[in-house]
Amino acid sequence: MREPLYVDLDGTLTYTDLLLESALLLLKRNPMSVFLLVWWTLLGRARLKAEIAARVDLDVTILPYNTALLNKLKAEKAAGRKLVLASASNHKWVEAIALHLNLFDDILASDGQNNLRSNKKRVAIEAQTQGQPYAYAGNSRVDFPVWAGAKEVWVVNAGSATEKAALKKYPGAICIPARPVTFKTFMKALRLHQWAKNALMFLPLLAAHSLNVQSWLTVLVGFLIFGACASATYVINDLWDLASDRQHPRKCDRPFASALLPISTGVMLVGVLLPGSLIAAACLSTQFFLLVALYVVITLCYSFRLKKIPLLDVVVLAILYTHRIFTGGVLAGLAVTHWLMVVSLFIFLSLALVKRCTELEWVRESGKLDAAGRGYRVGDLSYLVSMGVASGFVAVLVLALYIETQRGSVAYPNAGALWFVLPVLMYWIMRLWIKTSRMEIHDDPLLFAAKDRSSWGVAACIGVIAIIASVKWT
16 A cells, blocks of 8 residues: 555645635734734744634635645545645644545644644654654645655656755656746736726816826826726735635736735735835825825725615715826816816716626526625615616716816817717716626626727717817817
């Protein structure tokens, strides 16, 4: 019979780190627990893991498992090989995962006194095998002492340097390579495509027909700073929503939900981007700093709590969109009219409802009754559609009232041409909602519009109409 195979857990069997996963859950339940985490860390990692495990329940059924390794382990198990899950994670989590996978014959894990890592893991394995040969599957440099005593070495999901060193030392090692992490992965984590929303900051300049180069450059710098700050909040949101994202049909592929990027990388990105963008905003202007700080506060409140409150969540999203327009006006030194603010609020409320309805359509398609991490049910869909369509039409109505006030204005000497904007905008809103009902929108509606040719055509038509209205023909 072949020697038993001992399998590491964190980073090997599962791509994530259970200590960081459970610590996030504890902080999510009670943010003040950060002080307890510091204290427990001072008492040792074994104590830290035990204290967290005693307070939170981790859903092991949705963890990102290494399917390539699992398939090999199933084949080994079918061939009669003994499998042991040997991890430095707390016994509670290791036992739960072993029960869930129904693949392992035994487990070795940390308790409140001993952190089963590196040399300590090797000692525990050798004690269990009574000095007989064993095989070991691991992924990091701390596994080298365990590999040193193993007859058969498995290098799984290791970093390039670790994999190279292990294969050099153990030429016959079985290797299951890590998933590739590219520059595109980081861009996806930062949601660089979401920066398209920040183009709203240029709207006050367009509405004012400003040709001031300095104002455009100032807003451009603000656009970049705001984007970096927004990316930091997106990372925080993704780390906060790991469990619900893993249950979502599309969000489960996000870099942190799939553990393509580790939680520690997310914490590092936030630690660099958030304070960096706030400092840069303060250097640009005090008002801009306050507006960016307000955006961070509202966004974090939304991520941590408000998005779970039905209807309030879409109102907050609409406010955040409109906030970008107001911020652009402040940077450009332009007064944003109440008309523009109200039209924006209703338009973006309609778009926020598009986003929610899109999610609920996918939830209904998957046979579920409610959206994970949200306060909506499938039964709410018809009401949300009604509210969304109504919001879009109210925006058109307010725009019509605004156009009436522009008769003889300096900004629009040929203001009558602006009436043609109304049917174009109505067409776009109705088309967007038809696309939503047909499940042809898969993400944020603004991002859909940025890729949609018809939406570009609508924008071009409105632009031409605005130019015609701005020109004095006599």
